[in-house]
Amino acid sequence: LTSSSQPISKQKKKNPQIRMGTAGDPADIVTDPEPGPETSLLLNTHQGLSSTTKAPSDSFHLAYIIYFTLGVGFLLPWNAFITAVDYFSYLYPSTAVDRIFAVVYMLVGLVCLLVIIVFYAHKSLASFRINLGLSLFVIALLVVPVLDLVYVKGQVGLYAGFDITSGAVGLAGFADALMQGGLIGVAGEMPERYMQAVVAGTAGSGVLVSLLRILTKAVYPQDPNGLRKSANLYFSVGIVVMVICAVFYNVAHRLPVIKYHEERKNEALIKESQEKGSLTGPVWRKTLWQIVKRVKSHGFGIILIYVVTLSIFPGYITEDVHSELLKDWYSVLLIAAYNVFDLVGKSLTALYMVQDEKIAVGGCIARLLFYPLFWGCLHGPMFLRTEIPVTILTCLLGLTNGYLTSVLMILAPKSVQLQHSETAGIVIVLFLVIGLASGSVVAWFWVI
Numbered sequence: 001l002t003s004s005s006q007p008i009s010k011q012k013k014k015n016p017q018i019r020m021g022t023a024g025d026p027a028d029i030v031t032d033p034e035p036g037p038e039t040s041l042l043l044n045t046h047q048g049l050s051s052t053t054k055a056p057s058d059s060f061h062l063a064y065i066i067y068f069t070l071g072v073g074f075l076l077p078w079n080a081f082i083t084a085v086d087y088f089s090y091l092y093p094s095t096a097v098d099r100i101f102a103v104v105y106m107l108v109g110l111v112c113l114l115v116i117i118v119f120y121a122h123k124s125l126a127s128f129r130i131n132l133g134l135s136l137f138v139i140a141l142l143v144v145p146v147l148d149l150v151y152v153k154g155q156v157g158l159y160a161g162f163d164i165t166s167g168a169v170g171l172a173g174f175a176d177a178l179m180q181g182g183l184i185g186v187a188g189e190m191p192e193r194y195m196q197a198v199v200a201g202t203a204g205s206g207v208l209v210s211l212l213r214i215l216t217k218a219v220y221p222q223d224p225n226g227l228r229k230s231a232n233l234y235f236s237v238g239i240v241v242m243v244i245c246a247v248f249y250n251v252a253h254r255l256p257v258i259k260y261h262e263e264r265k266n267e268a269l270i271k272e273s274q275e276k277g278s279l280t281g282p283v284w285r286k287t288l289w290q291i292v293k294r295v296k297s298h299g300f301g302i303i304l305i306y307v308v309t310l311s312i313f314p315g316y317i318t319e320d321v322h323s324e325l326l327k328d329w330y331s332v333l334l335i336a337a338y339n340v341f342d343l344v345g346k347s348l349t350a351l352y353m354v355q356d357e358k359i360a361v362g363g364c365i366a367r368l369l370f371y372p373l374f375w376g377c378l379h380g381p382m383f384l385r386t387e388i389p390v391t392i393l394t395c396l397l398g399l400t401n402g403y404l405t406s407v408l409m410i411l412a413p414k415s416v417q418l419q420h421s422e423t424a425g426i427v428i429v430l431f432l433v434i435g436l437a438s439g440s441v442v443a444w445f446w447v448i
Contacts, residue, residue, distance in 0.1 A: 056256035071201015073245035084231035108173035126182040133179030143168035185422030188413025206339035268419035298412040299431030301361040310439025338398040345402025
């Protein structure tokens with residue numbers, strides 16, 4: 001976007017010195033030595049401060065693998081809590097476990113992100129936030145198996161255990177805000193492929209949990225003891241993945257490609273500090289507001305994506321559709337299909353990506369068509385109520401969710417200057433959390 005909210009393609013025509021970057025490469029931008037009065041604080045995006053130095057290659061794709069793994073990591077704790085909901089519902093039968101977990105997690109994450117954006121985003125503490133978030137994730141994931149071992153022990157109705165578990169969910173929401181905000185922000189400073197890796201990793205988390213759910217359903221009996229073993233397995237895997245993420249993240253800084261892009265950002269920060277002084281008080285608030293205006297269309301698209309998705313999935317799929325052939329496996333396989341196609345969609349941007357956010361936002365609006373289509377699977381002709389149409393629509397829901405999310409998450413940090421990409425990334429995560437919370441609320445009213 002330009003300062004007048006024009007598409008990048010139009011900006012490109014006005015200023016032939018600007019060249020769009022391709023996937024995996026930062027945009028090369030030659031700044032005008034005599035900018036006009038209309039030049040804004042955020043006009044020239046991703047200035048090539050180190051343009052004379054070629055970026056090192058990502059040997060063996062290690063940096064990509066690390067960012068993908070980190071993407072898996074920050075969603076896995078939430079997936080562990082929500083996938084073990086059968087066990088929690090057995091332990092606390094008079095409580096709407098899944099809905100309370102969602103409210104606690106989203107509310108804590110939303111408040112924490114607002115605090116980070118207003119007070120800390122400009123202080124470049126991403127490394128500290130990510131490491132702290134990973135540590136808190138481990139603590140939150142340890143709560144459930146330890147509590148089960150020393151207090152709950154599979155007994156029904158010990159509601160003090162539910163209060164403690166809800167506290168662990170809130171702690172995980174706090175950790176998510178720290179890690180996701182920091183990671184998306186850092187990835188926004190890198191070439192596009194690294195943001196794509198993070199976003200694809202979030203889908204990989206869903207696939208991993210779906211595979212674990214299928215495995216535990218096939219291996220363990222669906223009785224209290226089997227549900228208990230399944231839940232402990234989810235949390236154990238989550239803890240192992242968190243430790244791997246912590247090691248990977250702290251190794252990543254040693255990779256030449258990561259060092260190069262960190263140095264580019266530091267150069268941009270030093271130059272801006274020399275030109276405009278320290279970004280504090282009114283100066284920071286003005287800059288933050290300009291960043292929000294730049295990414296507002298991306299944010300609108302993200303919110304709309306998750307309002308549509310979460311008002312249909314997983315509630316509609318787990319509660320409203322049934323199969324005499326597949327029985328209780330039906331919802332498990334539909335959730336797995338959604339997660340697989342979400343991963344496919346988030347991986348497609350590595351091959352082809354829409355560069356105009358207006359087209360992407362148009363696609364988000366077009367997804368409203370899923371409402372009448374899924375409604376038809378409940379109340380329409382009999383051929384629509386069978387397994388094949390429902391499965392196809394579920395796969396398309398996941399595919400479009402993944403692709404459009406990836407496009408908008410990649411484009412948003414590239415619409416501002418390099419030194420503000422981290423903040424833009426955190427702001428777009430805030431829009432994402434608002435979308436998740438809004439979708440969860442709409443799901444309560446059950447639009448389908």
